[in-house]
Amino acid sequence: MAIEKTFDAAEAEPRIAEMWETDGCFQAGANASKGADSYCIVIPPPNVTGSLHMGHALNNTLQDILIRWKRMQGFDVLWQPGQDHAGIATQMVVERKLAAEGSESRRDMGRAKFLEKVWAWKEESGDTIIGQLKRLGASCDWSRNRFTMDEGLSAAVRKVFVQLFKEGLIYKDKRLVNWDPHFETAISDLEVELVEVAPSKSGGKLWRFRYPLADGVTYEYREALSRDEDGNVTEWSEPETRDYLVVATTRPETMLGDSGVAVHPDDERYKDLVGKEVLLPLVNRRIPIVADDYADQTKGTGAVKMTPAHDFNDFQVGKRQNLRLVNVMTTRAAIWLKDNPDFLEGAEPEADAMALDGLDRFDARQKVIELLDARGLYDGADDNPHEVPHGDRSKVVIEPYLTDQWFVDAHTLAQPALEAVRSGETVFAPQNWEKTYFQWLDNIEPWCVSRQLWWGHQIPVWYGPDGHAFCEETEKEAQTAAKKHYNKKTKVPLTRDEDVLDTWFSSALWPFSTLGWPAQTPELQRYYKTDVLVTGFDIIFFWVARMMMMGKHFMKDAKGAPEAPFHTVYVHALVRDEQGKKMSKSLGNVIDPLELIDQFGADAVRFTLTSMAAMGRDIKLAVSRVEGYRNFGTKLWNAARFCEMNGCARDAKFDPSRVEQSVNRWIVGETARAREACDAALASYRFNDYAAALYNHVWRVFCDWYLELSKPLLQSEEDPTAKAETQATAAWALDQILLLMHPVSPFLTEELWRVTTGEATRKKPLVHGDWPTYSANEFADEDTDEEMQWVIRLIEEIRSVRSEMNAPPSAKVPLVLVGASPAVEARMQRNEAQVMRLARLESWEMKDAAPKGAVAVAVEEATACLVLADVIDVAAERKRLEKALAKAQKEAGGIEKKLSNESFLAKAPLEVVEEQRERLEAAKGDIARLGAALERLAEMG
């Protein structure tokens, strides 16, 4: 079968993908050797309605490399795929879609109908990402695909929730949470991102207000003008009689919910005011002045207004100081005063204040400043740029908000998860991420897992008429529990908790829920604990840490000890644009991996990402790199064509350890070295080293040298034995390349595997090829390596000289070797056809002296003299020789200096000293030969 002129990725990739799939090549255990160990990776589940971006492309390429590598090695491999329901993100997308279609809103249609719409959207778009992963070549066991809202995984969620509830590790609590006023739901700390706010009319400032003291109280106010090193005041300002306190705030509108003012107990300025009260402006509520360490004398005015219902710190202070919680906002962060009992109690709000009701918080902020200003209570403002929390999805300012929510006792669950990494049960690669992991888990806060959304796992809690919570996996069980609790025989009216769980709650169970848990399936027995998790560092907290917590809590090893979900967590970088910026739609710098695949083929995209996946560094992706690696694929393709044209057919009986020709012996050794390099790189997750080893071996070694050197053997009939051996060796070496390269470039290599069958047929597709195990110890030999290095060096030197002396490439020139030992002469004889062809020689001979008019180049112990033309450019040749001489002299000088240093000789390891001596000798030889050549040149005049 003749190989096509070029590889048509667009045609071949879908065809090959289909072949793999219909033949079940990716199924768990496919190609497993007898009694093989398992090797399992669970995919980081992409959003079910999402589409493939560069991060996915990188993440899944790396996983696929490991999976294909292990599968070829004969492991019992499972790459478990699946998708995530992505609560907020998906609900957001569907709501947006409804709005765009002009259909009724989520609230108008109600929960059941809305969920129908989401499921419909999931059915419609859910396979998109799977198709895209397949285009990338991801060899997941697609027959085992899972979705976080599948019945099985939902059962796992319910079981985990109920068990944690019964263990007291999940509880309901009324406290401040991060509230997203856009989605009207609580979110976790992790879903909050801080955004710098520059000073403007509406934010980024510190406003000061005067709060009048109640009951006509006055005090002598003075300010610290200077302090000593310990912070003690050394100079006070003149005292001033005041009947008010000045408070500073970045959020004026929250003053409506103030229930106290805090000062530091040691603050001289306000000492006498503690226990007194101020009359809250506009609201006319009496609120206490309390002493609390939280107040910082050096910040603001030292007196800080307390709004325990709208500020996390104030909440804490309020608890300590018994301050009231006055919530003054709706779930959409509008001011809420009318019919607000907490607000109205103990207050006599002015009409102007009540007029704020219903205003958006930022409009209210302006209004409050104006109203206070009109009353002479505005005391100015300073610029105060600071970071404000925003919702990572909604991008609106997050409100600390007082609600009932469900929390997971993350602190308790974190301890075994920490221990798992501390003990080495699970290791991170690169290891420095362990520190990040420890730091977060060591300081972990309760995890708010309830969401006021509709798309997700509804919380398995039912409430009785008196509000008692029954947490059971089914309503039936809840009913049973309720009957028992209320001691009733008849049906108890129960209402289910409306909320759903944080998406990451179900993701946290992923490594075992996908394997069938809570059922004790064979897959769970076989593949848990999984081998490696491949993920980006941006979800170490969101996902990795939580999987560790849940895995350690729910899973047990054979001895009954808690078992972590992974042996290794490999953390890769983020893919950024060429300038190093995060790819984002708003910046317009997104590179679509599918477009790259269309343009260059999946293998080129995969190879590019792999070659750039050095540990601990972000990937700045340039399209030119992809093009370069597409060319690399083409190069290999053409090399295969060359082999085919020269009758390099596979020979099943070929024994690489028995070849005789130098070039063949050499490539066999080089191949073994490449195999070792690939394995070493992959075993240590050094993906870029793997790619570099392949690139170098295929292009620089196999194509540039081996194929070139083999041409005289292949294209001559002089020595049929040597020719046959070379044909077999080339075919073997190419096969090895296909095997070694398959994990990163599966399509191209599978296609070449198919079309280079030769006379023997392939027993299996390449995806199930047998990964080689030979070593350089077996195949490489020192003499051959030295010989080929010499040959290559000689050819390079001659080419270099020719080029520098402007010898026309078409001209064949005679070579004279001077000063060569018999061993070197034998080398030359063994490789004369190769040297003559690649160096474009007309003839070669040994002589004792250099011929007149020849240019000389030192090649180890010999001098290669090229008789270039009748007349050579003496000046140019002198320049060239002098340059080479200077280089050699510089090197010799450096080494001599080192070798004359006695401490070097005394303290450096012997082999280092020996190496330096050898290098000096070589340099001295070069100097002598180049010097001689210069002398001859001088004789010529």
Added chain:
RNA sequence: GGGCGCGUAGCUCAGUGGGAGAGCACUACGUUGACAUCGUAGGGGUCGCUGGUUCAAUCCCAGCCGCGCCCACCA
């Protein structure tokens, strides 16, 4: 404020206690029917700065300068 990381060729990045590397870009030249998605040759770096450890530092340590990211109470 705490933590992590990065500064090596024009660009993007590997790398190592003892001879500075790759890809791309650039320059010159194109001979041999695998390949112009190519070949051959070439130019280009005081490895951020300053000290220290060492026989030896681009590499280890400290400090500094510059840049990035993560975490952390919005007075």
